[in-house]
Amino acid sequence: xxFNKGAVIDEPGSTEKNKTGGWRDKKPVIDKSKCTKCGIxxxxxxxxxxxxxxxxxxxxxxxYCKGCLICAEECPIKVISITEExx
Amino acid sequence: xKTLISGNExxxxxxxxxxxxxxxxxxxxxxxxxxEKISELIANGELDAEMIKVESEHSALSAxxxxxxxxxxxxxxxxxxxxxxxxxxLFNASGLRLPIxxxxxxxxxxxxxxxxxxxSDALAERDSSWLQFYCESAQEILDTVIQxxxxxxxxxxxxxxxxxxxxFTLSHVSEPVDVPEQSEVDEFLGDYIPYYKFDIENPxxxxxxAFPDTFMEFKKQQEDAMRKAKETIKIVNKEFSKxxxxxxxxxxIDAYNMExxxxxxxxxxxxxxxxxxxxxxxxxxxxxxxxxxFRPFPSNELRDICSGVKAIAVIDRAFSYGHAGVLYNxxxxxxxxxKERPKISNFVIGLGGRxxxxxxxxxxxxxxxxxxxxxxxxxx
Numbered sequence: 001x002x003f004n005k006g007a008v009i010d011e012p013g014s015t016e017k018n019k020t021g022g023w024r025d026k027k028p029v030i031d032k033s034k035c036t037k038c039g040i041x042x043x044x045x046x047x048x049x050x051x052x053x054x055x056x057x058x059x060x061x062x063x064y065c066k067g068c069l070i071c072a073e074e075c076p077i078k079v080i081s082i083t084e085e086x087x
Numbered sequence: 088x089k090t091l092i093s094g095n096e097x098x099x100x101x102x103x104x105x106x107x108x109x110x111x112x113x114x115x116x117x118x119x120x121x122x123e124k125i126s127e128l129i130a131n132g133e134l135d136a137e138m139i140k141v142e143s144e145h146s147a148l149s150a151x152x153x154x155x156x157x158x159x160x161x162x163x164x165x166x167x168x169x170x171x172x173x174x175x176x177l178f179n180a181s182g183l184r185l186p187i188x189x190x191x192x193x194x195x196x197x198x199x200x201x202x203x204x205x206x207s208d209a210l211a212e213r214d215s216s217w218l219q220f221y222c223e224s225a226q227e228i229l230d231t232v233i234q235x236x237x238x239x240x241x242x243x244x245x246x247x248x249x250x251x252x253x254x255f256t257l258s259h260v261s262e263p264v265d266v267p268e269q270s271e272v273d274e275f276l277g278d279y280i281p282y283y284k285f286d287i288e289n290p291x292x293x294x295x296x297a298f299p300d301t302f303m304e305f306k307k308q309q310e311d312a313m314r315k316a317k318e319t320i321k322i323v324n325k326e327f328s329k330x331x332x333x334x335x336x337x338x339x340i341d342a343y344n345m346e347x348x349x350x351x352x353x354x355x356x357x358x359x360x361x362x363x364x365x366x367x368x369x370x371x372x373x374x375x376x377x378x379x380x381f382r383p384f385p386s387n388e389l390r391d392i393c394s395g396v397k398a399i400a401v402i403d404r405a406f407s408y409g410h411a412g413v414l415y416n417x418x419x420x421x422x423x424x425x426k427e428r429p430k431i432s433n434f435v436i437g438l439g440g441r442x443x444x445x446x447x448x449x450x451x452x453x454x455x456x457x458x459x460x461x462x463x464x465x466x467x
Binding site for chain 1: 182183184185245282283289290291292293294295297298301304305308
């Protein structure tokens with residue numbers, strides 16, 4: 001671990017190294033069989049933790065998803081379920 | 088060149104000699120004349136700096152931080168409520184390890200409203216991780232501003248400094264001051280070499296979040312830096328003496344008549360001058376230790392110089408309500424490790440600008456061995 005004086009971060013992009021998914025206590029799960037790929041969850045995710053895979057499906061990156069559940073709230077056809085996070 | 092100037096002007100000229108580039112200020116009594124003098128020096132073309140007239144002291148110190156992270160020397164000055172309003176920004180300046188230097192013309196805090204001198208303002212910022220120097224004369228204010236830049240900017244220290252001087256008794260009193268040549272100060276101080284700064288070629292994040300797994304390490308670094316500052320203060324005091332022919336004790340404490348002292352008086356700031364007159368007229372073996380550096384606190388130095396002393400009077404111009412005088416607490420805690428502990432009493436004097444009289448000092452010396460806290464010269 002590097003402790004620069006003044007807590008200065010001297011290389012860009014360090015935010016990526018903080019896997020903030022550890023803060024989550026509720027986990028959103030997309031039911032891909034029912035998802036219409038409208039992309040509203042992707043638009044609303046405040047962390048940019050939802051992305052589109054090669055097949056064009058929306059997926060959640062659980063390394064960074066903090067479990068705010070805005071995606072589940074906004075999904076117009078309610079195919080994002082809320083499950084308890086278990087660690 | 089010797090000239091007759093007030094403590095506030097000495098502070099301004101001291102700062103000017105260090106060539107700060109950005110000076111954000113929000114004037115407040117009794118420090119106003121420092122800001123006034125600086126604006127005059129800029130207007131005259133004697134100082135090449137940007138003076139920012141901000142909307143509050145909170146903004147003044149924030150602007151210092153902003154300028155300093157861009158790689159320039161900064162300066163500001165305040166007092167009392169103004170310093171209190173800076174409170175949260177003080178911790179940012181020290182946590183970011185920025186060697187800002189600030190003049191503080193010590194004054195009481197309201198309520199009741201009071202614009203006169205005591206040391207409640209700066210001493211209430213004890214734990215902000217700023218170095219704190221307390222001056223005895225206008226000359227010392229000027230010299231300490233120069234020293235403070237040199238100490239703070241040392242890359243082993245990198246903590247901001249407050250140069251404190253008693254409101255009115257120093258800020259508004261004119262004394263002969265030897266003003267060094269600009270070239271001498273340039274040689275002594277050198278150019279400002281920032282430890283880090285914003286740079287488009289090398290992007291950085293400054294002021295980021297530290298999680299619980301790293302926060303303590305950064306705070307420990309600040310304490311390590313404070314410990315290193317003790318040595319740096321002593322070294323800079325010696326170097327200053329070599330260059331300018333003036334020094335202040337060992338930099339941390341300034342002892343007077345302590346060689347064979349049986350009693351001793353410990354205090355901060357200008358009242359030590361009054362105390363010297365009193366001690367000179369007494370037929371007792373009484374010495375004075377003026378604490379010049381309150382942070383870092385000279386615990387070892389006080390232990391060394393006070394071993395063998397039988398009774399100590401600690402004079403305070405600030406009080407920690409519910410306990411005792413601020414300096415008294417520190418001195419007592421430092422001397423606890425002595426094998427033969429002296430008797431030690433606390434004398435609260437001169438709050439809110441009340442005169443510190445010779446009689447008050449005499450009373451303190453006389454009652455030093457009572458092990459009590461006295462509020463001196465107060466009405467029933």
